[in-house]
Amino acid sequence: MKPGKSITIMLIIVSTVFISRATVNRKEYQEPLNVFIANSSINALIRKETSEAQNYVITYTSEDQKIKTERKESQQGGDSTSIEKRGTPEPSIAKPITSNPELGAEIAYIRGVNDRFPSYKRGATKRWPIASITKLMTALIAEEYIPKETKIVFTEHSIETEGTAGSFVVGDVFLKEDVISAMLVTSSNDAAVALARNLGKEKFMQFMNEKATTLGLRNTTFADASGLSYLNQSTAEDLFIFMKYLHLIHPEILEITRLKEVKIKELETGTVHEISNINALVTRSDxxxxxxxxxxxxxxNLLSLFRDRDSNYTIVIILGSANRFDETVRLYNWHENR
Structure with a gap:
């Protein structure tokens, strides 16, 4: 064989190998932009985006199945927030961790909404009583199953619930939306119980646990609407999934939780209740x-969502803490500055 032909053949072989490897690498790294990372056993894809995000329910199935998106009838009316307008940023790559934050919480977890993995986790899969974080699911079920203009009556049973937040009395009547606001802003147990009793406690609890299953919250259980029961339990990984779902599909619920104060009107007497937020973080612009x-x-406990100046969203979970606000801010600052 002549030297010229030998060189040509070698070049063809090398080029073929290079192209083949490039093709493999391209396939390796071409991942969908709308990957929804749940936990180690769930990897669901949101296949359909909609300009009416609140009119859809996302059902997460096992790893080898596609996500199912089912149309549901909206009970809220008006325009809903568009996922398509917000867009779905490409998953970001976490920077290397140089040192761990100093935290005393039993469970700590922080992860960018579009990150593949948490930048820090402690006890991520440990079940823990979540207390009034339960009220986020209560609000979700109330929004989905109780018509918007429904009048909620506070019965003696509602008022007997532990706690006096909201200053409700027997016979008070409020619109559903105002009761939800009181429940989320001042963490009123009376409001949570009143909402649940509107549908019937057993049915309401069934809806809460079915929703947890639908969302793939495999280690989450609910026993009451207020969060007072020790049996209202979840994990940091499940709470991440739930918070991301609220952020994408029901942002109106999170909008209520960051209000510094709300005014709600009792329908029988016209009395206005002024309610202040008990969450110290609502003063932060991020x-x-x-x-x-x-x-x-x-x-x-504290479950939080932050947005930085580049519009990157981060979820912070602190459970079993002696100072939830301080540790949440400390963990978030560590995440941003690492």
Missing amino acids: YVGGKTGYTDEARQ
């Missing part, structure tokens, strides 16, 4: 929303 929680067993 705070998108979240929920506090506390019981003796759970200690201090």
Whole structure:
């Protein structure tokens, strides 16, 4: 064989190998932009985007199945927030961690909404009583199953619930939306119980647990609407999924949680209740929303969503803490500055 032909053949072989490897690499890294990372056993794809995000329910199935998106009838009316307008940013790559934050919480977890993995986690799969974080699911079920103009009556049973937040009395009548606001802003247990009793406690609890299953919250259970029961339990991984769902599909719920105060009107007497938010983070401009929680067993809990100046969203979860606000801010600052 002549030297010239030998060189040509070698060049063809090398080029073929290079193209083949490039094709493989391209396939390796061409991942869908709308990947919804749930937990180690769930990897669901949101196939359909809609300009009426609140009119869809996302059902997460096992890893080898596609996500199912089912149309549901909107009970809220008006325009809904568009996922398509917000867009779905490409998953970001976490920077290398140089040192761990100093935290005393039993469970700590922080992860960008579009990140593949948390930048920090402690006890991510440990079940823990979530206390009033439960009220986020209560609000979701109330929005989906109770018509918007429904009047909620506070019965003696509602008022007997532990706590006096909201200053409700027996016989008070409020619109559903105002009761939800009181429940989320001042964490009123009376409001949560009144909402649940509107549908019937057993049915309401069934809806809450079915929704958890639908969303793929495999280690989450609900026993009441207020969060007072120790049996309202979840994990950091499940709470990440749930918060991301609220952020994408029901942002109106998170909008309520960041209000500094609300005014609600009792329909029979016209009395106006002025209610202040108990969440210290609502004064921050980068705070998108979240929920506090506390019981003796759970200690201090806090589920939060932040947005930085580049519009990157980050979810922070602190459970079993002695200072939930301080530790949430400390973990978020560590995440941003690492």
